[in-house]
Amino acid sequence: MPSNPSGRLELLPAVDVRDGQAVRLVHGESGTETSYGSPLQAALAWQSSGAEWLHLVDLDAAFGTGDNRALIGEVTDAMDIKVELSGGIRDDAALAAALATGCTRVNLGTAALETPEWVAKVIAEHGDKIAVGLDVRGTTLRGRGWTSDGGDLYETLARLDKEGCARYVVTDIAKDGTLQGPNLELLRNVCAATDRPVVASGGVSSLDDLRAIAELVPLGVEGAIVGKALYAKAFTLEEALEAVAK
Numbered sequence: 726m727p728s729n730p731s732g733r734l735e736l737l738p739a740v741d742v743r744d745g746q747a748v749r750l751v752h753g754e755s756g757t758e759t760s761y762g763s764p765l766q767a768a769l770a771w772q773s774s775g776a777e778w779l780h781l782v783d784l785d786a787a788f789g790t791g792d793n794r795a796l797i798g799e800v801t802d803a804m805d806i807k808v809e810l811s812g813g814i815r816d817d818a819a820l821a822a823a824l825a826t827g828c829t830r831v832n833l834g835t836a837a838l839e840t841p842e843w844v845a846k847v848i849a850e851h852g853d854k855i856a857v858g859l860d861v862r863g864t865t866l867r868g869r870g871w872t873s874d875g876g877d878l879y880e881t882l883a884r885l886d887k888e889g890c891a892r893y894v895v896t897d898i899a900k901d902g903t904l905q906g907p908n909l910e911l912l913r914n915v916c917a918a919t920d921r922p923v924v925a926s927g928g929v930s931s932l933d934d935l936r937a938i939a940e941l942v943p944l945g946v947e948g949a950i951v952g953k954a955l956y957a958k959a960f961t962l963e964e965a966l967e968a969v970a971k
């Protein structure tokens with residue numbers, strides 16, 4: 726089901742923060758960081774290039790190596806555009822801190838695997854301010870910064886659908902940060918299994934990749950997160966927005 730009335734694929738440039746720096750990882754693995762400097766400067770650059778969304782990740786919170794909460798708050802505060810916050814949001818305190826930044830929505834990952842009752846409760850309380858990140862290797866979900874196994878993708882999806890989850894952010898970890906192209910088959914399969922909108926994440930390498938994801942909008946893909954390709958200057962955000970404009 727198309728969720729985006731414009732029929733246009735939304736783009737979410739990513740700023741992943743580790744130890745106060747904007748970084749990119751390969752396969753989401755700690756220790757594979759390439760640093761790209763100030764998260765605030767990166768976010769402001771995407772905003773001035775015309776982004777409607779920012780996908781902002783606290784990698785330290787995701788890996789359990791601390792957090793960048795103050796910096797994440799500063800970046801979110803500086804944005805006039807919509808912000809999706811991800812990374813380590815696993816309890817009431819972290820969720821309250823994330824929502825208090827004024828972000829548009831938060832992305833829960835590990836919690837959906839380890840504390841499903843809590844996730845059902847916050848979905849009921851906060852509706853579409855909550856998305857769930859389905860981070861997979863094959864069809865096995867991964868949690869804790871993608872370091873622990875968390876069950877079957879489609880069983881979890883069916884449970885979350887029943888609980889009223891508004892939206893899913895689907896990442897093929899094997900593709901993430903590799904510039905190898907998105908997993909279009911996975912996106913098609915997830916769209917076939919749920920009527921909720923899907924945000925695609927991981928692997929985008931070219932404008933043709935974005936055009937291929939945009940072809941899936943009628944199936945239910947609403948947006949695409951773009952990280953490494955923008956930092957590696959494979960294309961500009963302006964070119965990306967133009968490529969998916971209807």
Ligand SMILES: O=C(O)c1ccccc1NCC(=O)[C@H](O)[C@H](O)COP(=O)(O)O
Binds near residue numbers: 782927
């Ligand atoms: O989102 C998370 O919580 C997360 C946790 C642990 C490792 C990575 C995590 N997110 C990574 C991203 O969301 C990337 O920014 C996104 O998939 C972009 O990928 P790419 O375009 O391949 O750089």
